[in-house]
Amino acid sequence: MECDKCGRDAVMHAAYSGAHLCDKHLRASVEKRVRRRVREDDLLSADASPEDPQTWVIGLSGGKDSVVLTQILHDTFGRDPRVELVALSIHEGIEGYRDESLDACETLTEELDLRHEVVSYAEEFGVRMDDVVEKDPENMAACAYCGVFRRDLLEEYAEALDADKLLTGHNLDDEAQTALMNFFEGDLKQIAKHFDASLGPFDRRTDSVHFVPRAKPLRDIPEKEVALYAHLADLPAHITECPHASEAYRGEIQDLLLKMEENHPGTRHSIMAGYEELAELAAQRYRGGDGSRDLGECERCGSSTSGRICRKCRLVESIEAV
Template sequence: MECDKCGDHAVLHAAYSGLHLCEDHLCRTVEKRLRRRVREDGLVPDDATPEDPDTWVIGLSGGKDSVVLTSILHDVFERDPRIELVALSIHEGIEGYRDKSLEACEELTEDLGIRHEVVSYAEEFDVRMDDVVEKDPEGMAACAYCGVFRRDVLSRYAEELGADKLLTGHNLDDEAETALMNFFEGDVEQMAQHFDASLGPFETGSDGDAPTERTREKQEHHVPRAKPLRDVPEKEIALYARFRDLPAHITECPHAEEAYRGEVQQLMLGLEENHPGTRHSIMAGYEKLAALAADAYGGDDADAEFGECDSCGAPTARDLCRKCNLLDALEAV
């Protein structure tokens, strides 16, 4: 099997495009799609300068997605003084898992010369995920607890680090699964929040090219997120990490257990196998629906729902934020 671009040995057949790609051209396409997403989402603001750069905090877990994201962003913006990159890693307290992935984070950031900050659930909440799983006061999957704690830490520390944007390594598979879950649950308001929090383009485009579609509403209560790898399938990111010899820790969390997402994932993978391009079609349609939902549910009305948590002061629409509710439940066990 030969590469359709150069005739060298192909390492991937991308069924959704019909292309056979060699190692070099596969890596080039991953990099190209990330750069295009950065440009189309307007991540580099017109007013960013070397004296006042745009600060991007990257959620770096040590897994393949965040490692590839960090590496490519460094390569693209290393010589651009308008952008400052900071890596933020979280130690959840999972024996035999997170320590190894943090070693990958440290190796990568040291090689690239990127500032690297590490925080832990133990320091922030006086809990470890191993203990949370054992207590389980809410009868939930471990990922449900961890997701709440992780979002809180990422948001708070992104603010403390002066982030203009918080970047995560979500890939095409991740986003298509989330889109299907929101659609199946009929959660239109969540679609609107998804658009304004991380999917919609920013108001001004990169290098003066303003996006033509609807832009996301500015959120006062959270650092805006972006997902530059959301056009790239998970398999291609894994291959990129391997071919570029990046220090990614590719091992599933021992507590990973998201039954509903797992069902949706299997459904989507089956559809993709039988109908190549399904993931791309899901996201193309979902982003249009999410933009319409944001018109109906987003903006000032959405911001008006947010107050401050009575316990920690975090933005929330309730008296107590979800994190504090879970911490109270754990303390009561």
């Protein structure tokens, strides 16, 4: 199998496009799509300048996705005086797992000479994920607790770092799985949260002055290509599943999507194309004609919430009560 562009040995066949790509051209293809997404999502504001640069905070976990995103953004904007990149890592408190991931984060940020901030559940919430899993007061999967806590800290510290954008490493498979889960569950209100009339889809909302616009520059890239990029570029990624990962339903959706993609190449891209339109329609239905919604402040921590107390604080309270 030869590369379509240069005739060298191909390392990948992308069935959804029919392309056969070698090491060099696979990496170039991934980089091109990430940079195109950055342009299409208008991440670099027109008024950004060396005198008033934008701050982009990257959620860096040490896994393949966030490491690849950080490397490509650094290669693209590392010398651009209009952009300051800051890596933000979250230590959840998982014995024998997160420490190794943070080692990968530190290796990468040192190599790139990138500012790196680390915060932990223990310092911020007084809980560790190992303890949360043991207590499990809400009888939920570990990922449900962790997702709430991680999102809260990413948003809080992105704001504290005066970020203009918060970037995460969600890939095409991640996004298609979430879209399908929301649709199968009939959760149109959750789908509506992924759209803002002025900024477009996928967590780039402006519900309150406290919310830092978020974007996912890897969302057009299949997971397999991200993993292959990390391997070919010899990046210090920690590719090990979390010991508490137990999202059985997401696993079923993942298996279904992989089978569908194998039999019908392009399924993931088609799902996301339809999901964008559905998110816009759902936002009009559940968040008003302009897609906006009213939020107040949590009585306990001050973060934005539609209720009296935010989801994070409710979970922390239930854990403390055990």
